[in-house]
Amino acid sequence: MRLSDASAVGDATVALDRGLLTRGDRVQLLRLMEMMRAAEERGLALYKQGKVPGSFYDGRGEEAISVGAAFALGPRDRLCILHRDLGAHFVRGVTPDRYLANYMGRAGGVTGGKDGNMHFGDRALGCVGMVSMLPDMAPVANGIALAFKMRGEPRVALTFFGEGSTANGQWHEAMNFAGIHRLPVVFVLENNRFAYSTPNQLEFAVDPVERASGYGFPGVGVDGNDVEAVFTATAAAAERAREGGGPTLIGCETMRMHGHGAHDDMSYVPAALREEWERRDPIDGYAARLVAELGFEESEVSDVRAEVRSYVAECAERALASPPPEPEVAGEGVFAERWQPLGDGAAPWSRWAETGADGARRAA
Amino acid sequence: MRLSDASAVGDATVALDRGLLTRGDRVQLLRLMEMMRAAEERGLALYKQGKVPGSFYDGRGEEAISVGAAFALGPRDRLCILHRDLGAHFVRGVTPDRYLANYMGRAGGVTGGKDGNMHFGDRALGCVGMVSMLPDMAPVANGIALAFKMRGEPRVALTFFGEGSTANGQWHEAMNFAGIHRLPVVFVLENNRFAYSTPNQLEFAVDPVERASGYGFPGVGVDGNDVEAVFTATAAAAERAREGGGPTLIGCETMRMHGHGAHDDMSYVPAALREEWERRDPIDGYAARLVAELGFEESEVSDVRAEVRSYVAECAERALASPPPEPEVAGEGVFAERWQPLGDGAAPWSRWAETGADGARRAA
């Protein structure tokens, strides 16, 4: 099923075909979510040990969104990944050691120490690292999509943003521009209830996913803690974009289960809310469903999770072994000597293997 | 009748009570529209004579909007008036000589030569002059409304903007902020089909008046060439705001009957469109209606129009007699020595006289 016109707004979870995913894909989804969880837990531990300078941010509880969304994209698609979306980096092929090294400001980090925390993207994997100003990557994703459209390439740009960031003028400018030009872009909105300490009711009077129709494209609400729902909605949106149908705003309902940063005890979050979402943990939930509904053995699932954890532990050792950058690096690279294309990212969805590594080709 | 909740979106022309206007009010409305037309024609003539430095912009064809909207406000309400809205300045008490002198950069202009064209506002009359960046006055109007709300004063801020300006991020930020805080602010959207040369279809995919509901307040569509419709919608919106009901977006359908500026021959406008709106001239249309439906004599109407024209001619002489500013003025006033309150503006609507000069008091 495909959402094909601007009025199609609904719950993609129900409507879309789960048959798009093989058994192997499902293992990947679980694996990648667990990898995000384990890597962020490790990052937080390193922070508490004083090994991460500055501050530490994670996306605990939101693993299904970045993993599910990025999983739907092909190698030649492009992403601007935000600060709760570590899973998307892993989907594209970033390894946890490079993530952890980046947080620690090491030479082996994705930015080599130039930038920190989640402000990175591996250009070799088709990603453009976020800036802190939110949601500045939305206009940039438009520009990437515009290039695709101008050159007639069936490729897609995808970016994420939090619900708080939708209050910023750049969000509107990006939505409006994308709507006018029917750009092949997918916007993934993560409503995790809070912008830092600010709750939804102080951010907007109306849920921003409902605003999509005001820009002439669909706003699709999904359960952001259901990785397959996010995947399916994104696959549909990407397909629609590739076919010239224009943008989609996918609104993912979720909850940020840690503070805004490691310094934030999130005392402003009502206990009941926290508990409710604790029960809806995206990884445990998916693991349970794999066993209950999708024909997996309990042990398979726990093996996958255990294997990832030990892989992340190894990665952490590698990250710790990475040296600090040489001070001279600080003065280098303000200006580029030449333009070079971004590289293509990993696209682990089995469908991409079937259709060939060229993500520009159609998925279905 | 009053629009009282966020879901009330409709044609206020039909719904609202025309009985709010007396015979004298109607003369005023005609007079003020004609004054705007005559003053702008005179300004354009002065421009063509080389007496206006820089460029010249007018609001021909849009007279009903600024006059109708400003007419609904009380003396202590505050306005940020835009570049197609000369009539609103006249409603507040600016005289055409000061307008023309401002365009000519004379000492007697509203800004004394500091600023030009429509970038003025008479602070003594409760107005804050627009800046060129669009729609920057919308967040400012919010701030004025915020002050009213914080102090518990039943006063209203009103600002205008063109449909093109709604593409800018500040528009969204302003709408969102006003919606969250239910500010006593009235937004008057003038959809005159074009932003400079850019037609509606390149400005947005969906009419911005429809976006109001996405901010939690009503978007009301009116015929922008019907001065009483604009007045009635604004009176209702202002009343709603004063009562704590929050903002309203009034979408006025109209057409810019001159080029963006005097240098622009508007060759991009299809002839049929122009002719259609020529027939819908707001002043001629109102004059005809006064006679046909509202019990006025033909001669009454033509006398009013002739009287205004000769008044404007006198004003032009006064403006021409005004000297250029002294060069020393250029270096003065970058910083304020002290804050002073804005003054109150004229409020010619008879209802204000009935309720007393204090515009903070309720109109109904």
Added chain:
Amino acid sequence: MAELTYLEAISDALRTEMRRDDSVFCLGEDIGAFGGAFKVTAGLAEEFGADRVLDAPLAENAIIGAATGAAIEGMRPVCEMQFADFVACGFDQLVNVAAKLHYRQGVAVPMVVRLPSGGGFSGGPFHSQNPEAWFLQAPGLKVLAPATAADAKGLLASAIRDPNPVCFLEHKGLYRHVRGEVPEGEYTVPIGKARVAREGAELTVVAYGSAVHLALAAAEQLGEEIEVLDLRSLCPLDREAILASARKTGKVLIAHEATRACGAGAEVAALIGEEAFEDLDAPIRRLTAPDVPIPFSPPLEQAVLPQLEQMKEACRELLAY
């Protein structure tokens, strides 16, 4: 007098001015119950209510624009940018609306934009910037950058009472590391007056914000006749104090953390090169960050931000000149 940190002094100024004047209110992201990213407004919402310590949505132009409108109407808003870096997102309202309203229309805009600025703690390229020079190229904005706790309080109080838009640069590195005696209750420091932080006859270091502390440490350690002039206000700039000190010592080093090209130091250097030329005994030197974004990793950040050793070296060179 109480011994307060620089951060506490800022909070104290806010509290004191809010008690003094009902029209003073705060507006910014997460400043209400949460108390702000740096806890500068902690406790204010409790004391003054959520309406006077307003949590804003993530929209800097909306914040600065709302402050401008409220200021026009007689309120005294104090906006907080969560980090100074985000002022780029509210730049247009600041430089085009607030800054120019009085000149153009005689409309006073008594507001303050608080800007937690500066680096030194691995904030990276988006949480370490020092944007003051942008404001200096936008006539109509006053620009303050206190170095001490007492000045942080006194200048913020003055900024709140000033009828103009004031950019108030609070150096994050000083928040908890600098403390000092701060007068209790109402206390103002006049805007536009530099402070001789240390007297000396051989060399003047002109500095502001974090660089003042580097300069004082260098002077102390070198044990030389070094005068340290703390500008405190970048607009208006205390031209007389700068020129008097430059003329007295004949040697000037200008230091700031902001990047070099067209920084405030360039203006000070140009002023001295124009007005005190005949009294100079040495080239006018600058110690600043080079023209690069501020990197994240400690060794890189240290390579970019001015360090004590460089300050000492520059002083030594000038003294020996």
Added chain:
Amino acid sequence: MAELTYLEAISDALRTEMRRDDSVFCLGEDIGAFGGAFKVTAGLAEEFGADRVLDAPLAENAIIGAATGAAIEGMRPVCEMQFADFVACGFDQLVNVAAKLHYRQGVAVPMVVRLPSGGGFSGGPFHSQNPEAWFLQAPGLKVLAPATAADAKGLLASAIRDPNPVCFLEHKGLYRHVRGEVPEGEYTVPIGKARVAREGAELTVVAYGSAVHLALAAAEQLGEEIEVLDLRSLCPLDREAILASARKTGKVLIAHEATRACGAGAEVAALIGEEAFEDLDAPIRRLTAPDVPIPFSPPLEQAVLPQLEQMKEACRELLAY
């Protein structure tokens, strides 16, 4: 060679580069069929189609952001701000996204932002600004400001081919008033090299944009040994050329139309005061607009913008020093 106006030279560069390279496209408000507010892009939509001369909605961050994204993906966007003043509305994308991407991530952003700047025609406070110094305080942006028709063409072509974000300041006062011989076809001028517009031994006037013409007129009328150095590029700045000329003449006047505090002139003055101090025979003077918004009315605007008489007076004073 053809004799073109400065404006025609800019159009020529756009047309030539668009013919040469399919990835070059234009993006801005009213630049398509309408040809732009100043008609710089007139005829381009006809020749290259509306898709390569894209009319954008009124949203500068969307424009600069879209250009950034497209540039990353290998296009060569040239955005037009309708007036340079509106760059404040796209400032964040420019200084925080485009400027820093290569430093942070190794991602090149080959784009140009065209900025019709400057005053002198009663444009008032919002259509007369010269925002170049803002960009100089945002490392990662190249900043060009041609004074002649040939440079306007050659530098714009170089900007389009440069792999970095380039702010291209086109002075509106020069658009139709300056004309000159311009090489036909492909033509580039290297970025970062100043031009000796006039040789002389007694005094150097360092200028760029409109001020170059004032300086040349003054030198001509005074008939003295005045050297005029046209910077052309503000970042990178041709330090060697500036210092060489300053050392040669020993007297320097720096002139620009932008306001004074922290303008490009301050940087040049600071550079000279630091590096050429020993060769100076006179104070380093600046002729700039004072720190006020640019007023509208002709007598006020003239009082603010640098005038030929002031230029002559400043030269005379320095020559006599």
